[in-house]
Amino acid sequence: MRILVTGATGFIGNHLIPILLARGAEVIATYRNRDAALDRPWASAVTWRELDIFSPPDSPFEALGAPDRMIHLAWHGLPNYKDSFHLDKNLPADTFFLTRLMEGGLKHLLATGTCFEYGLQEGELSETMQADPNTVYGQAKLRLQQRLRDAAAGHGTVFQWARLFYTYGKGQNPNSLFAQLQTAIDNGEKTFNMSGGHQVRDYLPVEKLADALASIALQTEVTGIINVCSGRSLTVQELVEEYIRKQNATIDLNLGYYPYPDYEPFKFWGSTSKLERVYGN
Structure with a gap:
């Protein structure tokens, strides 16, 4: 075929x-x-x-x-x-x-x-x-x-x-959430800036x-x-914390640093x- x-x-x-x-x-x-x-x-x-x-x-x-x-x-x-x-x-x-x-x-x-x-x-x-x-x-x-x-x-x-x-995964846009998180982990940064994290995503x-x-x-x-x-209906904070655990990494989340996007619903899967x-x- x-x-x-x-x-x-x-x-x-x-x-x-x-x-x-x-x-x-x-x-x-x-x-x-x-x-x-x-x-x-x-x-x-x-x-x-x-x-x-x-x-x-x-x-x-x-x-x-x-x-x-x-x-x-x-x-x-x-x-x-x-x-x-x-x-x-x-x-x-x-x-x-x-x-x-x-x-x-x-x-x-x-x-x-x-x-x-x-x-x-x-x-x-x-x-x-x-x-x-x-x-x-x-x-x-x-x-x-x-x-x-x-x-x-x-x-x-x-x-x-x-x-x-x-x-998310290898080769994704470097400006995407998990790509930025992985870069922060790889660079040994102590904190990661993100939104409030309460929005639900799939x-x-x-x-x-x-x-x-x-x-x-x-x-x-x-x-x-x-x-x-x-x-799966998980908050972005839960998804980020899950990702960090799978990477066996330690990094603090600076929640609320970025505003929530205005073009997406708050909770959807x-x-x-x-x-x-x-x-x-």
Whole structure:
């Protein structure tokens, strides 16, 4: 089975590719920076294709190796969630590119969305809930999901939308919470500045997230929107303290140093009922 992966050299892609290879898939990986692509430990095990989503080839399905399935991770402009770039540039480019792939013959598409599609709703967030994004990023992702859903129905393409919650692990954005915490631990700092820590979030290690994406893409029974999350409702303070314990580290938390973000609900986590079906639970 040939699986095309965009965003292969990114944080999630770098963990996903080895899992797909281990499960017997023939992987076609895209890149924009050739040097960054060839620097990956699994670089020689995949087929590489250069791709600029903002200027795709005329016949992308054939040009990208006529894949049996596709996992679309690529998305530009993060972690700026409020920039109009998401609606003005990413949305039309992704819509055109992915629709052309389906028109060319792609029969199975897994694309990644975001918990930001739920907006400011609190509590356990389920795929059956009405999405109500309050950020430009969330709005762009939701519109893309809707457009791809309709296009897939018209072309007879299996469509899966992995709605990602928070993740952490090796290779993450250095400005993310756990990356900054790990840097502080590595530097032997005595205190770590953070928010009040009472907000509830849903974090999943990137290895488990990558495994979930591979498992979703390699089956066809569970389709549509699928939350990819832990289902755990823990405060950020609890998550940080848990991380510190696992690192066998000692560092004091300077709670309340940063204000709470104004674009997220205070308490939310994801329902894992559909993801559990993917795993047969």
